[in-house]
Amino acid sequence: xIEIRTPRLLLRRWRDDDLxxxxxxxxxxxxxxxxxxxxxxxxxxxxxxxxxxxxxxxxEGFGLFAVELLASGExxxxxxxxxxxxxxxxxxxxxxxxxxxxxxWGQGYGSEAAHATLEFALQDRGLGxxxxxxxxxxxASEKVIRKxxxxxxxEAAHPVYGVPLRVHVIDLSEFDA
Numbered sequence: 001x002i003e004i005r006t007p008r009l010l011l012r013r014w015r016d017d018d019l020x021x022x023x024x025x026x027x028x029x030x031x032x033x034x035x036x037x038x039x040x041x042x043x044x045x046x047x048x049x050x051x052x053x054x055x056x057x058x059x060e061g062f063g064l065f066a067v068e069l070l071a072s073g074e075x076x077x078x079x080x081x082x083x084x085x086x087x088x089x090x091x092x093x094x095x096x097x098x099x100x101x102x103x104x105w106g107q108g109y110g111s112e113a114a115h116a117t118l119e120f121a122l123q124d125r126g127l128g129x130x131x132x133x134x135x136x137x138x139x140a141s142e143k144v145i146r147k148x149x150x151x152x153x154x155e156a157a158h159p160v161y162g163v164p165l166r167v168h169v170i171d172l173s174e175f176d177a
Contacts (some may be wrong), residue, residue: 002124004065006116009109011065011079013057014050018066021075022046025101035099036086036136037161052094056082062094062125065150067113069104076104079113081121086133088159093131094121098144105140111147117150122172136164149175 001065004011010146025031026041026049041049057063077100084095096117098110121127134141150168158165 002120004116004120005068005070006112009068009076009113009116010068010070011116011120012052012068013063013111014066018075019043019047019050021101022050022066022077025075025099028102030102031099034135034141036158037163053078053080053082060094062121064097065113065117066096067100067109069109076100076109079110080116081125081127081130084131084133086158086165088156091131093129093169094125094127095131095133096121096148097132098141104124110140110144114144114148118170118172118175122175124173127172129169131170132168134166134168142166 001013021055023043023046026046029040032038032040055089060083064078064082067076067079068074069076077098079098081094081096084091096114100110110156118130121130132145134145136155145168148170150170153167153169156165156167
């Protein structure tokens with residue numbers, strides 16, 4: 001089982017007891033504001049999402065990690081790699097993403113987890129390029145994206161909701177792991 005430890009976090013696969021805290025995160029309008037159409041997710045939708053994330057691990061060899069605080073054992077949210085489904089055209093690139101509960105914002109956890117995920121993409125999965133997709137206007141995500149050394153590549157519209165998206169890219173041969 002793949003686990004990554006950073007100074008403050010454990011990135012790991014999903015467990016049954018992660019459902020309730022992740023559903024709480026997904027049920028927070030502040031957290032979900034920049035996701036798809038901005039609507040919150042309930043317990044059942046969160047369970048379905050976690051099931052899809054776990055299936056992606058089996059199918060792709062990567063997926064979304066549960067992010068746990070080492071100090072307290074709390075689930076802070078997720079980070080990881082996925083096959084993007086929010087672009088109008090198919091992409092061969094893995095996309096890095098993250099979602100943390102609002103109590104965990106502004107403490108550097110997102111950047112720490114995302115940096116570890118890029119190291120995993122390069123060193124363990126041999127990926128040469130990773131993208132990140134953000135909603136235009138999501139300054140908090142853009143800040144993390146810049147810290148990772150990613151640069152804007154293009155803009156697109158979400159294929160279902162029509163919201164403007166910005167695609168960022170990093171060539172992992174230039175990534176400072």
